[in-house]
Amino acid sequence: xxxxxxxxxxxxxxxxxxxxxxxxxxxxxxxxxxxxxxxxxxxxxxxxxxxxxxxxxxxxxxxxxxxxxxxxxxxxxxxxxxxxxxxxxxxxxxxxxxxxxxxxxxxxxxxxxxxxxxxxxxxxxxxxxxxxxxxxxxxxxxxxxxxxxxxxxxxxxxxxxxxxxxxxxxxxxxxxxxxxxxxxxxxxxxxxxxxxxxxxxxxxxxxxxxxxxxxxxxxxxxxxxxxxxxxxxxxxxxxxxxxxxxxxxxxxxxxxxxxxxxxxxxxxxxxxxxxxxxxxxxxxxxxxxxxxxxxxxxxxxxxxxxxxxxxxxxxxxxxxxxxxxxxxxxxxxxxxxxxxxxxxxxxxxxxxxxxxxxxxxxxxxxxxxxxxxxxxxxxxxxxxxxxxxxxxxxxxxxxxxxxxxxxxxxxxxxxxxxxxxxxxxxxxxxxxxxxxxxxxxx
Numbered sequence: 001x002x003x004x005x006x007x008x009x010x011x012x013x014x015x016x017x018x019x020x021x022x023x024x025x026x027x028x029x030x031x032x033x034x035x036x037x038x039x040x041x042x043x044x045x046x047x048x049x050x051x052x053x054x055x056x057x058x059x060x061x062x063x064x065x066x067x068x069x070x071x072x073x074x075x076x077x078x079x080x081x082x083x084x085x086x087x088x089x090x091x092x093x094x095x096x097x098x099x100x101x102x103x104x105x106x107x108x109x110x111x112x113x114x115x116x117x118x119x120x121x122x123x124x125x126x127x128x129x130x131x132x133x134x135x136x137x138x139x140x141x142x143x144x145x146x147x148x149x150x151x152x153x154x155x156x157x158x159x160x161x162x163x164x165x166x167x168x169x170x171x172x173x174x175x176x177x178x179x180x181x182x183x184x185x186x187x188x189x190x191x192x193x194x195x196x197x198x199x200x201x202x203x204x205x206x207x208x209x210x211x212x213x214x215x216x217x218x219x220x221x222x223x224x225x226x227x228x229x230x231x232x233x234x235x236x237x238x239x240x241x242x243x244x245x246x247x248x249x250x251x252x253x254x255x256x257x258x259x260x261x262x263x264x265x266x267x268x269x270x271x272x273x274x275x276x277x278x279x280x281x282x283x284x285x286x287x288x289x290x291x292x293x294x295x296x297x298x299x300x301x302x303x304x305x306x307x308x309x310x311x312x313x314x315x316x317x318x319x320x321x322x323x324x325x326x327x328x329x330x331x332x333x334x335x336x337x338x339x340x341x342x343x344x345x346x347x348x349x350x351x352x353x354x355x356x357x358x359x360x361x362x363x364x365x366x367x368x369x370x371x372x373x374x375x376x377x378x379x380x381x382x383x384x385x386x387x388x389x390x391x392x393x394x395x396x397x398x399x400x401x402x403x404x405x406x407x408x409x410x411x412x413x414x415x416x417x418x419x420x421x422x423x424x425x426x427x428x429x430x431x432x433x434x435x436x437x438x439x440x441x442x
Contacts, residue, residue, distance in 0.1 A: 012040040016048075016081075017047070034104075046063070198249055202278040204299060218250060256302050258298050275308045316342055320348060320349070328341050337355075369403055380400055391403035
């Protein structure tokens with residue numbers, strides 16, 4: 001059966017079903033946020049409970065009839081399910097209801113399509129949409145399932161569906177090639193940052209946890225941030241200066257959501273690779289959210305899926321102003337920062353977060369007492385330029401006594417630039433131990 005598809009933004013009847021299996025359950029509150037984020041107008045929410053989905057229409061025949069009545073009462077022209085439907089279930093429901101039916105995956109894809117701004121983001125969304133659509137082509141096209149015939153109408157022997165599928169496969173193949181090029185370019189950029197010894201930090205977290213707000217607060221960027229799901233999709237990178245570390249690259253990535261469609265995870269591999277190859281992940285968590293532990297589990301599941309589960313992670317509990325809590329740093333048994341409590345919107349605890357980031361990244365910091373001759377003024381000047389000199393004095397022989405602290409990377413680069421040998425300044429055996437005293441080679 002074929003019918004005209006209405007434009008986006010129409011009034012919708014929502015359907016949410018509670019299942020006994022905890023893994024199958026979705027959050028109706030989050031569902032409403034998704035619908036509003038897509039621009040639809042929710043007319044009413046029809047709820048029910050089942051042991052398992054009906055294989056033919058997902059809901060029973062009685063609920064289908066109730067749904068038809070709700071459509072008539074509210075003058076709605078769209079039904080949105082808070083669940084993933086099979087192509088046959090969508091087709092059967094559309095045939096029975098005489099209107100468009102959209103499932104949770106299609107809804108999320110629609111939001112992604114609205115929010116993608118960069119060329120890469122649009123390619124990734126289009127890929128996910130085409131792969132989703134490829135299993136649903138039969139919908140609304142049954143009048144074209146027979147081959148053309150008759151005088152002047154004999155075609156190449158393909159049905160319209162076969163032609164559409166062939167075109168889809170060709171487009172999907174082309175997008176994969178273009179995304180491979182994007183991945184290659186990103187890989188080159190990461191290698192360039194690696195050669196420059198600039199560590200990267202990736203913000204990850206459940207959607208609407210406040211990642212973009214935190215990103216803006218830390219970098220003075222102007223990334224779009226709003227109280228809605230998937231406010232930003234495209235990765236944004238900014239340079240950030242941290243004490244004892246120097247410049248780092250901070251990346252704001254796409255937010256995760258419960259039961260994020262697998263095709264979206266695949267499509268956004270190029271974007272999520274920033275998290276996979278980061279020196280540190282900052283997991284931003286909505287502290288007041290009653291479902292925060294479930295959300296944390298969803299984020300960790302996606303990180304595991306993309307191979308980023310072994311990347312060091314710092315948790316940031318955001319929105320503490322809604323809890324009335326004070327900013328603080330929680331440390332693990334070894335004294336390493338583990339959790340930071342902040343409010344990105346109110347600017348609370350951002351100094352503590354910067355401190356925690358510095359401590360987590362500046363694990364290889366040189367703290368030393370150097371004795372330089374007057375002829376080593378270039379090295380002294382270089383250390384002052386790096387703001388590495390904490391104290392300076394002179395002894396009776398006119399030698400320069402320096403108390404320095406700086407990242408090992410910066411010290412090694414300075415020595416290389418001046419043509420000095422590292423072994424003349426670092427202990428030969430235990431170069432990681434702080435507080436060593438070294439008299440420089442005269």
